[in-house]
Amino acid sequence: MSRLIAPHGGGELKPLLLYGDELKNEIEKAKGLTQIKMGSRETSDLIMLGIGAFTPLEGFMGYADWKGVCDEMKMANGIFWPIPITLSTTKGQADSLSIGEEVALIDEETSELMGSMKVMEKYTIDKEHECQQVFRTTAQAHPGVHKVMSQKEVNIAGPVKVFNELHYPAEYGVKYMRPAQTRAIFQEKGWNTVAALQLRNPMHRAHEHLAKIAVEICDGLLIHQLVGKLKEGDIPAKTRVKAIDVLVENYFVKDTCIQGVYPMEMRYAGPREALLHGVFRQNYGCSHLLIGRDHAGVGDYYGPYDAQRIFDEVPQEGLLISPLKINLTFYCTKCDGMASTKTCPHDVSFRVNLSGTMLRKMLSEDQVIPDHFSRPEVLEVLKEYYATLDEKVEIKLHKHVFGEK
Numbered sequence: 001m002s003r004l005i006a007p008h009g010g011g012e013l014k015p016l017l018l019y020g021d022e023l024k025n026e027i028e029k030a031k032g033l034t035q036i037k038m039g040s041r042e043t044s045d046l047i048m049l050g051i052g053a054f055t056p057l058e059g060f061m062g063y064a065d066w067k068g069v070c071d072e073m074k075m076a077n078g079i080f081w082p083i084p085i086t087l088s089t090t091k092g093q094a095d096s097l098s099i100g101e102e103v104a105l106i107d108e109e110t111s112e113l114m115g116s117m118k119v120m121e122k123y124t125i126d127k128e129h130e131c132q133q134v135f136r137t138t139a140q141a142h143p144g145v146h147k148v149m150s151q152k153e154v155n156i157a158g159p160v161k162v163f164n165e166l167h168y169p170a171e172y173g174v175k176y177m178r179p180a181q182t183r184a185i186f187q188e189k190g191w192n193t194v195a196a197l198q199l200r201n202p203m204h205r206a207h208e209h210l211a212k213i214a215v216e217i218c219d220g221l222l223i224h225q226l227v228g229k230l231k232e233g234d235i236p237a238k239t240r241v242k243a244i245d246v247l248v249e250n251y252f253v254k255d256t257c258i259q260g261v262y263p264m265e266m267r268y269a270g271p272r273e274a275l276l277h278g279v280f281r282q283n284y285g286c287s288h289l290l291i292g293r294d295h296a297g298v299g300d301y302y303g304p305y306d307a308q309r310i311f312d313e314v315p316q317e318g319l320l321i322s323p324l325k326i327n328l329t330f331y332c333t334k335c336d337g338m339a340s341t342k343t344c345p346h347d348v349s350f351r352v353n354l355s356g357t358m359l360r361k362m363l364s365e366d367q368v369i370p371d372h373f374s375r376p377e378v379l380e381v382l383k384e385y386y387a388t389l390d391e392k393v394e395i396k397l398h399k400h401v402f403g404e405k
């Protein structure tokens with residue numbers, strides 16, 4: 001009997017990926033269906049549905065779920081859910097579809113057949129309302145808002161069958177773990193409580209400190225890297241994965257943590273996204289989620305600890321996973337050790353702290369990185385990456401760096 005946390009919604013994991021003969025038959029059938037082109041966010045959501053990370057969802061959301069999720073973080077069946085998971089198409093195409101019709105789902109970028117959906121509903125939404133509720137802003141400069149505002153005119157909803165996980169299994173091998181796989185690993189290791197560390201940046205001393213606080217509290221740690229789409233200028237997933245490998249190898253006790261990758265795209269929805277990160281980490285078998293400063297945020301849209309506070313608004317039965325709220329961490333030269341804003345009383349001038357943007361700039365210019373900011377093995381991996389960038393990319397990167405506040 002597993003002592004791991006139950007999947008979200010109280011039932012079993014619900015992976016929607018097909019295998020074997022069923023998969024073959026459905027692919028054959030899909031060849032004759034109307035094709036719906038999905039953007040990268042929609043494709044990544046479909047894969048999350050496929051692997052069971054979005055349990056208990058069975059497909060893309062209809063209007064009642066969309067509305068309930070936007071306004072009350074609750075689906076029509078009463079189950080907690082923080083961000084709408086929807087699919088859109090053009091008005092022309094929606095008009096041509098009849099209710100009950102099956103459609104083929106195609107990834108716009110690669111033209112790959114990703115799955116199929118039975119269309120049970122067609123509806124239009126107030127996109128600005130969704131943005132205000134989910135992102136707390138309607139500013140088009142916000143990358144998540146921009147995506148929602150650029151969606152096509154009509155949402156279509158219904159249960160899906162998933163055929164394809166794109167390149168992820170081939171590219172990431174054993175690190176690409178589906179929720180059933182992490183659960184099996186945790187059980188094999190005898191872990192009952194597992195903390196997840198969400199990462200989309202390289203892991204420096206501050207993250208290492210966070211991670212080790214979690215290792216002290218829980219049986220194990222899942223370092224969980226996002227490998228779906230990011231903003232331009234962010235460090236590619238493969239480099240980040242390699243940098244974490246060297247860190248874990250050199251600075252963690254064996255068998256206290258594992259690294260995995262997951263295929264979702266960032267929405268940068270700050271607090272609401274932190275909750276979504278909780279929902280699917282619970283499906284992966286994690287009992288705790290580390291929430292640091294400005295979790296899943298972008299720019300100045302969210303207060304530094306909004307993503308910690310929002311967990312207090314969720315009714316207790318809504319979400320089983322617990323947040324591990326840790327304030328900003330850094331090396332303090334006066335404390336002579338790692339500390340946080342909760343434990344270090346000294347002035348900010350004693351802190352060794354670099355923003356990701358600053359570090360990118362320093363590494364790409366081959367400057368010396370201050371002591372105690374990162375581990376030398378990690379910096380070596382990052383430097384290797386910057387050395388491979390050709391001049392054109394570097395100029396673009398610099399433009400990006402200086403373009404940021």
Ligand SMILES: [Zn+2]
Nearest residue numbers: 332335344346
């Ligand atoms: Zn201090």
